[in-house]
Amino acid sequence: MMKKIIRIFRKDATIATRDAMLIYIIVIPILLAIGILFFAPGVTDSAVKVAMFESDAPAHIEYMENYVQVEQFDSMKEIERRVGKRDDVVGIVPVNEGYEIIVEGNEDQSAIESAEVLNTLFELGATRENTTAEILDFGKTVPPLKTKLVNMLILMVIMLAGMIISLGIVEEKSDNTISAMNVTPVSQNGFIIGKSLLGGFVALGSIVVALLIMGYFDINWLMILLVGLTSMILTFVIGFIQGLGSDDVIEAAAGVKMTMLPIAGSIAGYELLADKWQWTMYWSPFYWAYKANDLILSKAADWGTVLICIAAVTGLSMAIYFISIPKIRKGLS
C-alpha cells in the first residue's frame, strides 16, 4: 500500500516538474517572501505625509522630515494637485509671516492635526533637547503588519497547494487516467493520499523556507510545523473537492474563486471583528489556522490555545472530508 502511494506521489512530482508547475509553486511563495521583506519597512513608516515647496526654508523642510514623510513641489498648483489625490497628504506653504495648511477636506482628522501641531512646534522652535518625555522599548523587531502579511502568505500557499491537487485531478480526468486507476490494485484511499502528498509537502516546505527568508528563526517551530501539518489536511480536502467537483478548467477556476471567500472572510473576521463577535468565524478552518499562525509568529502563543486551534482545523477539515466522501467516491468512479 505504502509503496503504491509513494509511486503515485513520485509520478505526480515528475509530471509537475515537467510542466514547471512544481517550480512555480515553490518559487512563487519564496518570491513573495522576499517581496514582504522589502515591503515591511515601507508599510510601517509614518502615516502622515506633507507637501511643501522646494523653495521653502531648508531648516523647515529638514525639521518636518524628522517627523513625517515630506514631498517637495515647485508650484502651488503642483502642491494642490498632490493634496487632491486619493491618499492623505496635507500641504504646508509659507504665507506672509506664517504658514497656510492646505487640505482636501476628506483626510483623516489625525493626519491634519499631526501636520498642524508639528508645524506649530517648528514655529515655536521646539527641539528634542527640551522634551520631558523618555522612551523605552521592549526590543521587538518584527512589526505586526509584517506578521499579518506572512500569515496571509501562508494561507495563500495552502490555497495554491489545493490548486495543484485540483488542477492535477482535472487533468487526470481529461486524460481518463482516473478510470484507468480503478482497474489497478491501487485503492481509492491510496490514490487520494498519493495525489495529496505532493501538494501538501510542497505547501509545508514553502511555508518553512518563506519563514526562514523573512527572519522568523526564533519562533516555536514545533507549533508552526504542527499547524502546518494540520493545514495539509485542509489542503487535501480543498484540492480534492475542487478537483473532483470540476469537470473542466473553468469549473476549477470557479472553485478557486469560491475558496477565496472563506479565506478572505476568515482573515477579515479575525482582524476586524470585536472579541464578542469572533465566534461567528468558528466554522472556518482557515480562521483557526490564521489565528494559530498569528499567535505563533507574534510569539504570543501558548500550547493550550495552539492545540485548540489545531484540533479545530483538523476536526473541521475532517468533517468536510467525511461529508464529501460520497462526492469524492463518485468523482473517482
Add this chain to the structure above:
Amino acid sequence: MKLLSSYLKEMKIASRGFYFYIEIFVAIILLLVILVGVDPNPDSKMVEYIYYDMPEEVYEFIIDKDIKEGKIRQIDDTELELKPVEFEVSNKESGEIISYTYEEKKTVLSKTYQKLNPDTGKVKSTIYILDNEEDIQRLSVTTGDIAATITANEEGEFSYRYFLQGYEKERFSNILYILHTYSPDEVDAQRDLQVVREIGVTERMNNQEAVVPVFVTFAGALMGFFIIMSYIYLDKDEGVISAFAVTPSAVWKYLLSKTFVIITTVVISSSIIVIPIMRLKPNYLLFYMFLMIITYAFAALGLLVASFFDSISKAFGVLYLTMIALMLPAFSYYISSFDPLWLRFFPTYPVLQGFKGILVGQADLAYVLTYSLVFLVAGTLLLALANIRFKKSLSV
C-alpha cells in the same frame, strides 16, 4: 453581425456553465457581508495603558478636566488578564537594559475611558488606567499596544515615560519627544494662528464604500484576466479553436466575443455590489464605461498570455505572478503610509484611483478619460497581438 451572433452563442454557453452563477453568487455573498458585517463608521480599536504616578487629587483633576471638555468619557471598569511573561526593557539613550520575569497569571480591575473625536463623537482609543508601571509594561509587551507613565513632580510639572515595542520607526519616537516640549495651551494658541484652506469638497468613503473600488478592480476586472484564460483552455481541450481553421469566421471575432462574455459577467457582478452600496453617488455612465474598458484591457492581456501556453498548468506561473503583481496597489490603497513611486507604474494603481473618484461621484474627468483611452489602446494592441499569435497556430 457575425460578431453579435458569436457573442450571443458564447453568452448562451457561459450561462449554462457553473462559473457564471458562481460569479453572481460570490457577488451576492460579498454584498451581504459588507452590508451586515462591516460597520460603515467603526470606532478605533486603538488601546493605551496608562499609569498616573501622582497624587490622587492631581490625577482626578486631570481626568475631570478632560471629561468636562468632552475629550474623554468613562465607561465600565474592565477586568484585564496579565499573562506570565519574560521581557527586557531597554533605554536606547542611556543603554540601560532591565529584565523582568512574571511567572504568575494576574487579574486586575482597570478604570476605563474612551478618548473621543470632538467633531464626530467617535471613539479614537480606549484608555486603561492601572495602578503601577509593572502592570502597564506587562500588558503592553503582550498585546503590542502602547503604554505610558505620566509623572507629576512637586512643582506640578509633568514628565512622560513611553513604552514602545521596538519596531516603531524613528519618526514615531521623534514625534513623541517633540510633543512634550511645550504645554498644550501654548501649542493651541500658536496653532490657532495657522490658516487652514480646503481645496475640495470631496467626501471620505466610509468603511463599507471603501471595499467597493477594490472589489470592482480585483474581483471584477482582474478576474477577467484569469477567467478568459480558463475559457480559452477549455475551448482548446474541446478543439473549438482548431475548428476555427475550417470556418469562414475570423479568429479575432471569436476572441472578441469571449472578451464580451467576460465584460458582461463583470458588469453584472459589479452592479450587484455597486448599486446597493453606492446608490446614487456615482456617475454610472462613466463607471460602466471605465469598468468595460478596464475589463477589456485585462481580458486582452489574458488572451495574449494564453496564446503562449497550451494548458493552464503551464500558464500557471505567469498567471499567478501577474495577478499578485497587479494586486500590490491594494496595499497602498489601504495603507496610506505605503505609496512608493514604483507602485504608481502598476496598471491597477490608476484603476483604483479612477474607480474611487467615480464611485464617490467626484471623479476627475480628465484623469478618467485619459486612462480610459490608455487602457483602450493598450487593450486593442494586446488583442491584436493575441490575434496574430492565435492565427499563426490555431492549435496552440
